[in-house]
Amino acid sequence: MRTGVIAQKLGMTRLFDEVGAHVPVTVLKLDNCRVLAVKTDEKDGYNAVQLGYGERKDKHTNKPQLIAHQKAGTKPAEKVKEFRVSGDSILNVGDVLSVAHFEKGAFVDVQGTSIGKGFAGPMRRWNFRGLEASHGVLKAHRSHGSTGQRQDPGKTFKGKKMAGHWGNETVTVQNLKVIEIDTENNLLFVKGAVPGAKKSFVFIKDSEKKTAKK
Amino acid sequence: MLFGLLKKIEKANIEKLASGKKIPEFKAGDTLKVHTKVKEEKTERIQIFEGVCIARKNNGINSSFTVRKVSASVGIEKVFPLYSPVVDKIELVKTGKVRRAKLYYLRNLQSKKARIVEDLNATKKAKELASEAAKTEKVNVAENTIETAASAE
Numbered sequence: 406m407r408t409g410v411i412a413q414k415l416g417m418t419r420l421f422d423e424v425g426a427h428v429p430v431t432v433l434k435l436d437n438c439r440v441l442a443v444k445t446d447e448k449d450g451y452n453a454v455q456l457g458y459g460e461r462k463d464k465h466t467n468k469p470q471l472i473a474h475q476k477a478g479t480k481p482a483e484k485v486k487e488f489r490v491s492g493d494s495i496l497n498v499g500d501v502l503s504v505a506h507f508e509k510g511a512f513v514d515v516q517g518t519s520i521g522k523g524f525a526g527p528m529r530r531w532n533f534r535g536l537e538a539s540h541g542v543l544k545a546h547r548s549h550g551s552t553g554q555r556q557d558p559g560k561t562f563k564g565k566k567m568a569g570h571w572g573n574e575t576v577t578v579q580n581l582k583v584i585e586i587d588t589e590n591n592l593l594f595v596k597g598a599v600p601g602a603k604k605s606f607v608f609i610k611d612s613e614k615k616t617a618k619k
Numbered sequence: 620m621l622f623g624l625l626k627k628i629e630k631a632n633i634e635k636l637a638s639g640k641k642i643p644e645f646k647a648g649d650t651l652k653v654h655t656k657v658k659e660e661k662t663e664r665i666q667i668f669e670g671v672c673i674a675r676k677n678n679g680i681n682s683s684f685t686v687r688k689v690s691a692s693v694g695i696e697k698v699f700p701l702y703s704p705v706v707d708k709i710e711l712v713k714t715g716k717v718r719r720a721k722l723y724y725l726r727n728l729q730s731k732k733a734r735i736v737e738d739l740n741a742t743k744k745a746k747e748l749a750s751e752a753a754k755t756e757k758v759n760v761a762e763n764t765i766e767t768a769a770s771a772e
Contacts, residue, residue, distance in 0.1 A: 415624065415625045416625050418625065418628070418629050418632075418680060419680055419681060420632070421636065421702075421703060421704050424658070425656065425703060425704040425705035427700065427703065432625055432628065434624070587628075590624065590628070592624075592628070
């Protein structure tokens with residue numbers, strides 16, 4: 406299992422393939438994605454690499470973080486994330502990962518934080534149809550209605566779709582194809598949509614389920 | 620800075636797609652001949668769709684235009700992405716005189732009422748421009764051939 410990388414979402418655009426068909430792509434940028442620390446089986450009980458993305462000012466970093474970065478010999482990173490790896494694909498501290506980490510045509514899983522939508526009612530959050538406009542319905546036109554049955558089972562089942570907070574949660578999209586790689590600008594063009602707002606951080610890993618045909 | 624980069628990429632992509640083909644200046648109301656590449660198993664041929672441009676949408680690489688024609692008394696509309704490699708050539712046939720940017724009202728009109736008055740002066744001007752451009756291109760090509768011939772010698 407290889408390490409993933411930290412990237413930033415730039416936004417979506419379109420490309421045209423050889424046939425002339427249009428391909429919707431999300432552009433992801435890597436910025437000096439380097440290894441800050443390494444965890445090994447003997448020492449820590451598991452294998453992992455800690456990656457840092459981008460740069461932030463010293464004065465905006467707290468002291469423990471600052472010292473940890475100084476030990477790794479780099480400037481403080483904007484975003485830090487640990488990726489589990491298998492023993493044979495451990496990296497060294499100071500290694501820099503670029504988009505060349507991935508191949509064109511390969512499949513990746515992308516994890517991000519979805520756009521927060523606040524407290525949403527059942528109609529918007531779960532596409533419920535609401536109650537009727539007339540026939541005696543009072544002040545409950547956009548409510549969900551009943552939430553269960555009678556004395557048996559006598560409770561509302563867990564996971565019942567109701568109003569509540571929507572979005573701003575970790576979402577993984579699997580099996581996205583890498584359409585193009587721009588090594589000059591360190592950009593990855595991935596087919597389809599990726600969770601999160603523009604400028605938000607995402608984590609890209611090799612696809613768990615799908616591998617490219619050889 | 621980040622978003623500037625995306626715009627730059629899009630711009631470069633547009634330039635790459637638009638190079639090698641000329642997109643004439645046209646607007647809603649103009650009659651166009653759109654040459655599209657059609658792939659059939661092994662051969663590739665050009666299909667021409669002629670009609671009135673009823674809308675143009677400008678949105679960078681996502682720009683598109685809609686062409687409408689009436690075939691066998693059935694209205695047909697096609698939306699072409701402006702920078703698609705499938706669109707081989709766009710030919711301006713007539714320039715129309717219209718007072719709207721989007722001519723969706725044509726959908727509700729028939730036969731004589733659905734006609735658009737031609738802007739004769741504008742058509743003439745556009746055709747002159749096109750012929751001049753073609754001439755200069757020919758000259759350029761000729762010069763190039765002379766140069767290559769000279770270098771070959």
